[in-house]
Amino acid sequence: MIDGHFTRGYGDSPKKDNDIELLPGAVEPADAVLHNASQSCQRLEVVADWIDGFETPYGMELLSSVHWVANKSETHATNAEEAIEAVHAWNDRKRQMLKPEHIRVAWRRLQEFTAARSDDRTNGCPT
Numbered sequence: 001m002i003d004g005h006f007t008r009g010y011g012d013s014p015k016k017d018n019d020i021e022l023l024p025g026a027v028e029p030a031d032a033v034l035h036n037a038s039q040s041c042q043r044l045e046v047v048a049d050w051i052d053g054f055e056t057p058y059g060m061e062l063l064s065s066v067h068w069v070a071n072k073s074e075t076h077a078t079n080a081e082e083a084i085e086a087v088h089a090w091n092d093r094k095r096q097m098l099k100p101e102h103i104r105v106a107w108r109r110l111q112e113f114t115a116a117r118s119d120d121r122t123n124g125c126p127t
Contacts, residue, residue: 079107
């Protein structure tokens with residue numbers, strides 16, 4: 001993210017529940033870049049669908065942490081309880097900040113999204 005240039009809400013606020021949003025004038029340059037990049041546009045749509053409801057800095061850290069422990073870490077969590085254990089083992093900050101009930105919600109989102117994902121979506125891409 002280029003916080004402060006194209007977005008607001010990630011690094012410019014001490015509040016963890018502020019939405020991350022585009023600044024005025026950010027859409028046009030992005031559309032210009034994506035105009036002839038349909039694969040990139042499709043990937044961005046997948047990400048937008050996946051993070052729906054998690055658009056705060058806290059939500060993004062929560063969802064990305066759960067995704068990491070399920071897919072990238074050595075532990076490869078296979079259920080919500082293993083994800084809680086792995087996220088909390090990551091460091092003290094995550095253990096204190098990311099609540100077990102929130103990790104369970106993010107785990108469900110990851111599972112639902114994975115089950116429902118469709119790679120042939122093109123809606124919303126600039127043409």
